[in-house]
Amino acid sequence: MKEIILRNGINVPLIGIGTWQITDRDTVMNVINDAYELGYRLVDTAAAYSNEISIAKAIENAGIPRGQIIISDKVWNSSRGYEGVQDACKRSLKKMKTDYFDMYLVHWPASKKLYPDWAEINADTWRGMERLYSEGLVKAIGVCNYNISHLEELRKTAEIMPFVDQVEFHPGYIQSELFDYCKRNNICLEASSPLGNGQILNNKEIIKIAEKHTKTPAQVCLNWAIKKEIIVIPKSTSRKRIEENINVFNFELDLDEEKILDEMAYCGGIGLNPDEVTEFG
Ligand code: A2P
Numbered sequence: 001m002k003e004i005i006l007r008n009g010i011n012v013p014l015i016g017i018g019t020w021q022i023t024d025r026d027t028v029m030n031v032i033n034d035a036y037e038l039g040y041r042l043v044d045t046a047a048a049y050s051n052e053i054s055i056a057k058a059i060e061n062a063g064i065p066r067g068q069i070i071i072s073d074k075v076w077n078s079s080r081g082y083e084g085v086q087d088a089c090k091r092s093l094k095k096m097k098t099d100y101f102d103m104y105l106v107h108w109p110a111s112k113k114l115y116p117d118w119a120e121i122n123a124d125t126w127r128g129m130e131r132l133y134s135e136g137l138v139k140a141i142g143v144c145n146y147n148i149s150h151l152e153e154l155r156k157t158a159e160i161m162p163f164v165d166q167v168e169f170h171p172g173y174i175q176s177e178l179f180d181y182c183k184r185n186n187i188c189l190e191a192s193s194p195l196g197n198g199q200i201l202n203n204k205e206i207i208k209i210a211e212k213h214t215k216t217p218a219q220v221c222l223n224w225a226i227k228k229e230i231i232v233i234p235k236s237t238s239r240k241r242i243e244e245n246i247n248v249f250n251f252e253l254d255l256d257e258e259k260i261l262d263e264m265a266y267c268g269g270i271g272l273n274p275d276e277v278t279e280f281g
Contacts, residue, residue, distance in 0.1 A: 001039060002249065004229055006163040007186050010102070010140050012070060014226050015246055016042030018192070018235030025054045027237050032058035034239040036069070039246055044166075044192075044233040045096075046074035046107055047088060052095040060097065071096060072103035074144060075129075077281050080110060080121055085128035089137060104129065104138035105166055109150045113278050122150065123157040130159055140164065144192065145274040148181050166190040169230060170221055172200055172267040179228070190231040192270075195221055199268030206264075209257045215248075222248040224261045 003011040017035040022028055028051050032043065045055055052073065059069060073096065079088035089104055106129065110121040129141040142164030143150070155161060165182055169175060169191035182189045195201060201217040210220045218234065222245060225232050234245040253261070 001041060001246075002226070004188055004231060006140050006188055008140060008163060010163070012103070012140075012164075012188070012231060013040070013042045014229070014231055015222070015248070016040060016044050016070070016072070016231065016233040017242065018233035019043065019045045019051055019055065020049055020192070020235055022235065022237060023050050023054075025057075028054035029058045029061065030239070031237055031242065033062045034242050036062055036064055038239075038243050040242070041068065042070040042072065042231075042233070044072045046105075047076040047079070047092055048074070048107060052092055056095060056097045066098060070102040071098065072105065073101050074105045074107040075125075077108050077110075080106075080125045082124050082128040082131070085125050086132060089132050093137065100136065101138045103140045103142060103164060104132060105142045105144050105164065106146075108145050108277075108280055109143070109274055111278050111281070112275055114281065119153045122154060126154055126158055133160065142166065142188075142190075145272070147175075147274055148178055150274070151181070151185075151187070161185065162187055164188045164190050164231075166192050166233075168193050168270050168272070169225065170194050170196045170200055170269060171203070171206060171224065171261040171264045172196060173269050173271070174262060174264075176262075188229075188231060190233065191225050192233060194225050194230075194232040194234050196267070196269035203264070203267045205260055209253065209260065212257075213251045213253070215251060216244055218245055219248045219251075220253070220261075223251060224253060224258065227253070227258070 001013045017040045075088045110118040140163045142162040144166040206217045
């Protein structure tokens with residue numbers, strides 16, 4: 001498995017198993033078991049996914065040694081702030097039956113529409129994240145759904161800038177300015193919903209490229225993102241598709257094909273703009 005090295009020297013596999021929307025206990029067990037057997041070594045979860053306990057059980061049942069798996073978790077919006085984030089992390093560590101997370105991420109920036117003091121809230125939360133990092137409870141800290149304005153604001157108070165920013169990223173939703181910003185600042189981009197939540201896989205241009213390489217549309221999307229050194233965490237509950245999603249290293253798109261995917265118009269996905277979204281608080 002190809003890996004990326006974060007600024008602090010931590011190695012992270014370029015493909016992980018996503019677990020958003022997988023809550024049924026037996027399904028979680030099967031997904032984690034299948035993913036590990038098929039070569040996945042990164043699992044992405046979040047307090048808000050309500051599956052931490054099941055994932056921990058699955059890791060235990062499969063007999064996966066802690067050192068053999070990279071666990072990435074996220075703090076939910078109701079636990080922002082210096083103390084809040086530390087308490088939340090400790091609760092999640094307990095649920096996951098581990099004494100450290102490999103990666104721990106802030107799930108959403110405070111909404112600019114809901115909180116006039118959004119910048120202070122984010123800064124305070126981040127101080128708590130830095131504390132967790134300095135105490136060794138988390139090996140790398142990062143954010144999700146942060147755009148350039150959030151990151152630039154954070155820069156004013158942060159001692160350590162995020163190592164990772166997990167955002168929606170797939171053909172049709174490339175966020176190129178953020179991509180360039182993260183490259184320049186050595187922040188690793190991680191693609192949540194790298195398949196556009198499954199909605200972009202019927203796109204005619206993606207299908208055409210896939211057929212040319214005798215690959216599937218999902219494999220094309222993942223190969224395209226990985227080439228940009230973006231971590232992808234496709235979610236699937238099907239062993240066949242979990243396998244398909246990790247077999248993406250043995251072909252190369254040509255430059256014209258990359259350009260088509262780079263410049264593709266929006267064709268589906270989650271599409272939540274952190275500056276607009278208010279329903280999560
Ligand atoms: P399923 O769980 O039935 O496989 P994303 O990771 O972008 O959020 O996409 C997840 C969605 O894409 C899920 O609905 C998942 O359905 C579907 N999916 C995952 N892998 C594949 C694949 N290789 N081919 C088709 N659909 C897939």
